[in-house]
Every structure is written in C-alpha cells, then in structure tokens.
Amino acid sequence: MTAIYVSNLSKSFLSDRKALDGVTLTIAPGEMVALIGASGSGKSTLLRHIAGLVAGSRPQPTEEPSVVSVLGKVVQKDGRIAGSIRSVRADLGFVFQQFNLVSRLTVLTNVMLGFLGRIPAWRGCLGLFTHAEKQRAMDALNSVGIAPYALQRASTLSGGQQQRAAIARALVQQAQVLLADEPIASLDPASSTRVMDTLAQINRDRGITVLVSLHQVDYAIKYCPRTVAMRDGKVVYDGPSSALTPDFLRELYGAESEDLLLGRTSRPGADDEPAPLASGDSKPADPSVAGGALAMVAP
Numbered sequence: 361m362t363a364i365y366v367s368n369l370s371k372s373f374l375s376d377r378k379a380l381d382g383v384t385l386t387i388a389p390g391e392m393v394a395l396i397g398a399s400g401s402g403k404s405t406l407l408r409h410i411a412g413l414v415a416g417s418r419p420q421p422t423e424e425p426s427v428v429s430v431l432g433k434v435v436q437k438d439g440r441i442a443g444s445i446r447s448v449r450a451d452l453g454f455v456f457q458q459f460n461l462v463s464r465l466t467v468l469t470n471v472m473l474g475f476l477g478r479i480p481a482w483r484g485c486l487g488l489f490t491h492a493e494k495q496r497a498m499d500a501l502n503s504v505g506i507a508p509y510a511l512q513r514a515s516t517l518s519g520g521q522q523q524r525a526a527i528a529r530a531l532v533q534q535a536q537v538l539l540a541d542e543p544i545a546s547l548d549p550a551s552s553t554r555v556m557d558t559l560a561q562i563n564r565d566r567g568i569t570v571l572v573s574l575h576q577v578d579y580a581i582k583y584c585p586r587t588v589a590m591r592d593g594k595v596v597y598d599g600p601s602s603a604l605t606p607d608f609l610r611e612l613y614g615a616e617s618e619d620l621l622l623g624r625t626s627r628p629g630a631d632d633e634p635a636p637l638a639s640g641d642s643k644p645a646d647p648s649v650a651g652g653a654l655a656m657v658a659p
C-alpha cells in the first residue's frame with residue numbers, strides 16, 4: 361500500500377494557466393519527502409489536493425483518469441472529492457505555515473482537538489476530555505518539547521512553538537501521514553531547525569509519513585532523503601535530495617534557483633529563543649545546513 365498516491369492530477373483556477381499540470385507521485389509509508397519549488401510552483405495547491413480540501417480539474421475524455429489516495433483510501437477521483445473523505449482525514453495531519461491553532465484556547469486544548477475525529481462529537485463540542493486523553497496530549501507536547509507551555513493561550517506562543525503544538529495535535533490525532541505546508545517559512549533559523557528536527561523525529565520514531573513543502577533546498581537536503589521538485593505545476597524532479605546541487609537546480613529552475621538556494625529571509629525573534637544571526641542574515645543556523653548549497657553558490 362502507498363501512503364500517498366497521486367496520478368494525473370491537474371488544476372486550473374481562474375485562468376487557463378495550470379496550477380497543477382499532470383502531477384503523478386507515489387510516496388511509500390514511512391518516507392520523509394520534501395516538496396520544493398519557487399513561489400507559485402504549486403506546492404500548497406498539491407498539498408491541499410492531497411488533503412481533499414480542493415478538487416482537481418476533471419480530465420478530458422481523452423486523458424488518463426485522475427486519482428488521489430492516501431493509505432489506499434480514495435481522496436478524490438476525476439475532480440470529485442470522495443464521499444468518505446472524513447475517514448481519510450482522520451489519518452492525515454496538516455501543519456500550515458500560519459493559522460495552525462485556535463489562538464484563544466490553551467495549547468493543551470488545541471492539542472486535544474486532535475481527538476475530535478475519534479471521540480463522540482458531543483464530548484468534543486463540550487470540551488469534555490478524559491484524564492487519559494489529557495495525559496496523552498501532555499505526552500505529545502512533551503515529545504515535541506513544549507510541555508511547559510501547555511496551559512498558556514496558543515496566541516502567546518512563538519511561531520516555532522505553535523508549529524510544534526500543531527505537530528503534537530497530529531500525534532494525538534494518530535495521523536499516519538503528515539502534510540506540512542511551508543512549516544518553517546516564517547521562522548528564524550534556530551526555530552526552523554527545531555521544527556524540522558521534530559518532524560524528522562516523528563518520522564523516524566513513529567514511522568509517520570511526512571511530506572513537507574520547503575522554500576529552502578538546504579533543509580530538504582539535510583532532512584529529507586527524497587525531494588520532489590515542482591515548477592509551473594509540474595513535477596520536474598523526483599529523486600534523492602543529495603542530487604540537488606546548485607548546478608542541477610539552475611538546470612531545473614534557471615534564475616529562480618537563487619530563491620531556493622537562499623530561501624526566504626529569516627525573521628529574528630519569531631521564536632522564543634534569540635535569533636542566532638544578525639537581522640537580515642538569512643543563513644541557516646546550522647553550519648552543516650549552510651555549508652552545502654549556500655556555500656557552493658557563492659560567487
């Protein structure tokens with residue numbers, strides 16, 4: 361069984377321009393895969409289609425059928441979301457760049473929201489969680505390293521802590537597949553490393569399949585054995601991340617490769633810890649990350 365299966369998926373929104381153009385992709389259970397591409401290449405759109413939040417375009421009669429499935433269950437077929445999508449989503453965790461948590465609720469309650477698909481609706485609506493459920497949520501917060509913040513409002517957490525709380529929620533949910541849409545795009549280098557470490561840890565220790573979209577290829581190389589690279593809605597590379605040298609990226613992306621090599625400028629102060637680099641310095645904190653791709657593009 362595949363963890364994620366996408367076949368011949370296309371999507372046009374308003375114009376004729378295709379946000380996704382015949383995407384085909386197979387990810388095995390337990391893989392940690394990076395999805396890279398310049399802004400507008402279709403990364404978020406693909407993740408949203410895999411989660412069944414958006415339906416793909418209907419294939420023309422002459423085209424191959426279009427299918428997305430997760431853990432063998434159909435998410436959508438030929439532009440129609442499956443009726444059983446709720447049962448698929450129970451196995452799917454999603455970490456967004458922003459808007460991950462309900463800001464006025466405590467971190468612990470946010471994490472316990474991960475139980476909602478698995479407990480009676482009335483109990484979830486009333487927020488009546490059992491002692492065992494609270495304990496499991498605390499265990500999840502502990503495993504992502506933010507248990508001391510459990511009783512604070514989510515809005516008081518830094519960006520990196522919120523991302524880790526969202527990962528804890530996916531653990532409580534018992535998600536088998538985690539889709540992370542640019543989880544480190546707004547974070548400073550130290551927080552980015554922590555969030556990526558946490559994703560790698562749950563992948564390694566719990567066998568959770570992780571598909572993570574990233575703007576910075578150096579994080580893909582460091583954390584993900586395999587990378588799927590997108591450009592203009594198409595998969596232009598699918599293979600070992602170690603092959604993504606600056607020269608190869610230039611071949612794939614031309615001038616856009618600079619964006620992927622340098623990534624977005626960090627925002628110091630986005631997490632609880634002081635940013636290790638001066639304002640405006642976008643280099644990752646970990647020298648083993650920076651030493652690869654970034655060093656090689658230096659003139």
Ligand SMILES: Nc1ncnc2c1ncn2[C@@H]1O[C@H](COP(=O)(O)OP(=O)(O)OP(=O)(O)O)[C@@H](O)[C@H]1O
Nearest residue numbers: 373374379397398399400401402403404405406575
């Ligand atoms: N709801 C929408 N309505 C219209 N166009 C959309 C919509 N969502 C995405 N698009 C378009 O689809 C294309 C792919 O967008 P998408 O957000 O998937 O790119 P991305 O690779 O995730 O970019 P970024 O890294 O900037 O988040 C873009 O041209 C975008 O404008």
